[in-house]
Amino acid sequence: MSDRAKIIAFANQKGGVAKTTTTLNIAVAFAEQGHRVLCVDMDPQGNLTMSQGIDPDTLEKSMYDVLVHHIPIKEVIKKREIDLACASIDLAGAEIAMSTQIGRERSLEKAFVPILDDYDFICIDTPPSLGLLTINALTASDKVIVPVQCEYLSMRGLLQLQNTLLMVRENLNPNIEIEGIVPTLVDSRTVHAKEAIEILEENFGDRVFASRIRKTVRFAEAPVQGMSVLKYDPHGTAADAYRQLAKEVLENAER
Numbered sequence: 539m540s541d542r543a544k545i546i547a548f549a550n551q552k553g554g555v556a557k558t559t560t561t562l563n564i565a566v567a568f569a570e571q572g573h574r575v576l577c578v579d580m581d582p583q584g585n586l587t588m589s590q591g592i593d594p595d596t597l598e599k600s601m602y603d604v605l606v607h608h609i610p611i612k613e614v615i616k617k618r619e620i621d622l623a624c625a626s627i628d629l630a631g632a633e634i635a636m637s638t639q640i641g642r643e644r645s646l647e648k649a650f651v652p653i654l655d656d657y658d659f660i661c662i663d664t665p666p667s668l669g670l671l672t673i674n675a676l677t678a679s680d681k682v683i684v685p686v687q688c689e690y691l692s693m694r695g696l697l698q699l700q701n702t703l704l705m706v707r708e709n710l711n712p713n714i715e716i717e718g719i720v721p722t723l724v725d726s727r728t729v730h731a732k733e734a735i736e737i738l739e740e741n742f743g744d745r746v747f748a749s750r751i752r753k754t755v756r757f758a759e760a761p762v763q764g765m766s767v768l769k770y771d772p773h774g775t776a777a778d779a780y781r782q783l784a785k786e787v788l789e790n791a792e793r
């Protein structure tokens with residue numbers, strides 16, 4: 539692998555499809571394999587920040603200051619299971635604050651320049667919208683991983699995401715590609731989940747990861763303890779699912 543960090547955005551404008559859960563647990567799985575990993579919280583909800591036991595309300599500086607005031611990203615990184623560039627609710631005002639700035643879509647890309655040699659992977663969690671925060675993430679990224687909850691309605695939203703990616707590719711970042719689509723919150727007992735995955739595979743072929751992330755209460759319990767599932771229940775099937783997914787991503791990177 540090259541020395542420069544590989545940058546992956548986790549995106550889907552639909553809420554609650556496990557973007558944050560997937561960002562954190564893949565990142566921790568990369569770290570377990572000896573990689574240097576930075577997670578970046580680009581969601582004003584600050585769920586990724588909280589899921590590592592950090593209270594967003596106590597932050598003096600956060601991604602808002604990086605994006606709007608261009609302070610060095612190192613100043614908002616905290617070291618937990620992985621390194622984490624933190625966000626708080628003030629990030630909700632960043633889209634408006636950036637809207638009049640020249641180069642507003644490239645603010646995050648620029649912030650990464652000084653740290654590209656410090657990490658092997660940078661994993662970006664995005665909010666459930668396709669606004670300027672998500673555009674910044676897609677512009678800064680090499681790849682996008684799309685968590686999809688396996689139900690028909692959430693899959694329809696994938697078209698909208700693909701249109702946004704086309705726009706980003708044409709205007710801002712010609713190189714961004716979909717690394718893969720992850721079926722999340724899979725309830726393997728239902729026929730419906732099976733059918734949904736089949737439809738996904740008919741439409742996206744081998745871009746659908748082989749790994750499946752099943753529904754389990756572990757994923758709700760771990761963030762409350764400020765931990766990844768890999769730390770909270772290291773030998774459980776939930777942790778293994780994300781290790782398997784990370785392995786698929788690492789194998790793609792070597793190809």
Ligand SMILES: Nc1ncnc2c1ncn2[C@@H]1O[C@H](COP(=O)(O)OP(=O)(O)OP(=O)(O)O)[C@@H](O)[C@H]1O
Nearest residue numbers: 553554555556557558559666723752753754757758
């Ligand atoms: N495999 C799973 N099984 C059960 N619960 C899960 C699973 N993955 C995630 N969850 C839970 O589902 C909820 C939504 O997950 P998460 O916050 O990762 O989604 P999100 O896409 O980031 O949401 P948002 O769009 O609000 O940012 C959380 O409460 C999380 O703990």
Ligand SMILES: [Mg+2]
Nearest residue numbers: 557558581585
């Ligand atoms: Mg989230």
